Amino acid sequence: MAAIELEGLTKDYGEVLANDGVTFSVERGEIFGYLGPNGAGKTTTIRTLLGLLAPTAGTARVLGRDVTDEDALLEAKRKLGYLPDTPAFDETATGREVLDLHAAIKGDERSEALLELFEPPLDRPVRDYSHGNVRKLGLVTTFMHDPELVILDEPTSGLDPLIQHRFAEFLREERERGVTVFFSSHVLSEVRRLCDRVGIIRNGRLVTVEPVESLLDRSGKVVRLRAAASIPREALAIDGVHDLETSVVRGGDADDADDATTAVTECAFTFTGDVNALLAHLREYRLLDLSIEEAPLEDVFMRFYGDSEEAAESASQPELSERPGGG
Numbered sequence: 001m002a003a004i005e006l007e008g009l010t011k012d013y014g015e016v017l018a019n020d021g022v023t024f025s026v027e028r029g030e031i032f033g034y035l036g037p038n039g040a041g042k043t044t045t046i047r048t049l050l051g052l053l054a055p056t057a058g059t060a061r062v063l064g065r066d067v068t069d070e071d072a073l074l075e076a077k078r079k080l081g082y083l084p085d086t087p088a089f090d091e092t093a094t095g096r097e098v099l100d101l102h103a104a105i106k107g108d109e110r111s112e113a114l115l116e117l118f119e120p121p122l123d124r125p126v127r128d129y130s131h132g133n134v135r136k137l138g139l140v141t142t143f144m145h146d147p148e149l150v151i152l153d154e155p156t157s158g159l160d161p162l163i164q165h166r167f168a169e170f171l172r173e174e175r176e177r178g179v180t181v182f183f184s185s186h187v188l189s190e191v192r193r194l195c196d197r198v199g200i201i202r203n204g205r206l207v208t209v210e211p212v213e214s215l216l217d218r219s220g221k222v223v224r225l226r227a228a229a230s231i232p233r234e235a236l237a238i239d240g241v242h243d244l245e246t247s248v249v250r251g252g253d254a255d256d257a258d259d260a261t262t263a264v265t266e267c268a269f270t271f272t273g274d275v276n277a278l279l280a281h282l283r284e285y286r287l288l289d290l291s292i293e294e295a296p297l298e299d300v301f302m303r304f305y306g307d308s309e310e311a312a313e314s315a316s317q318p319e320l321s322e323r324p325g326g327g
């Protein structure tokens with residue numbers, strides 16, 4: 001049984017179709033990142049999973065329980081931790097009082113260790129807390145009853161780098177213990193560091209669900225080279241070359257034999273093909289410099305997030321990640 005199962009989940013607010021037939025599962029013991037641009041529908045999915053919104057159509061199950069069955073969901077919630085994007089604590093209560101209340105409702109297996117790790121202030125009323133301190137307290141209340149599954153809405157927003165680092169370590173340890181983590185995020189570096197798989201949602205529709213590694217494969221390599229020759233653009237019109245930019249920095253008329261011999265050409269492109277084939281192809285040029293680096297994860301996300309439906313659809317085509325020698 002998966003920790004989270006969504007089947008055709010649809011939420012129609014009337015004016016906005018915030019979730020449109022969303023289907024995916026989160027397996028036990030994995031860290032799953034739920035990504036998408038602002039207004040894509042992430043919080044809508046999360047609130048539905050917690051029974052805070054009723055789906056218009058489709059089903060959602062948390063730890064095997066249907067979220068529209070109140071009693072079943074209550075049972076699941078004992079084993080669930082939830083960090084909302086803005087935790088709504090009693091503003092007049094101190095952090096300590098908030099923790100006591102949470103302990104009374106759902107139990108407290110380990111708040112002491114969590115307090116050492118996340119260090120929220122405890123003696124002041126919550127209304128005096130900074131945004132980051134509210135989230136630190138939220139992390140303690142999310143994990144204190146030792147849940148099997150945690151659902152986190154942008155967990156590191158507002159946290160300083162030290163606490164972010166501790167949080168990342170902590171999540172990895174939780175995964176080792178078999179805890180399932182489902183979190184929404186805009187922070188791509190953290191997604192890359194932490195997630196086993198990601199789901200990307202855009203305009204309410206899921207555009208892809210796949211391992212982070214395969215997303216990285218798909219983003220290809222950034223190739224930069226300098227050659228002691230003029231390289232005509234057509235020479236690099238080979239499979240897997242995208243966004244080719246070339247400039248001749250010295251000499252430069254390829255049709256002029258003398259000029260061509262003194263030319264230095266600089267090229268930059270994204271490459272999604274077989275790197276060995278590319279190197280074989282480049283052998284005929286005298287290269288002065290060659291660098292092949294991993295493309296930034298941002299690039300591939302931009303393809304999914306971008307304005308056009310077409311771009312998102314082509315980004316989610318499986319053949320790109322199944323190309324020969326991809327990786």
Ligand SMILES: Nc1ncnc2c1ncn2[C@@H]1O[C@H](COP(=O)(O)OP(=O)(O)OP(=O)(O)O)[C@@H](O)[C@H]1O
Nearest residue numbers: 013016017018036037038039040041042043044045
């Ligand atoms: N209660 C509501 N009534 C009507 N429309 C809503 C309601 N809540 C959200 N929406 C709309 O549904 C869409 C999805 O919103 P949602 O909050 O789920 O997105 P999100 O991906 O969490 O965005 P963000 O990253 O900005 O938090 C948006 O167009 C939003 O304006």
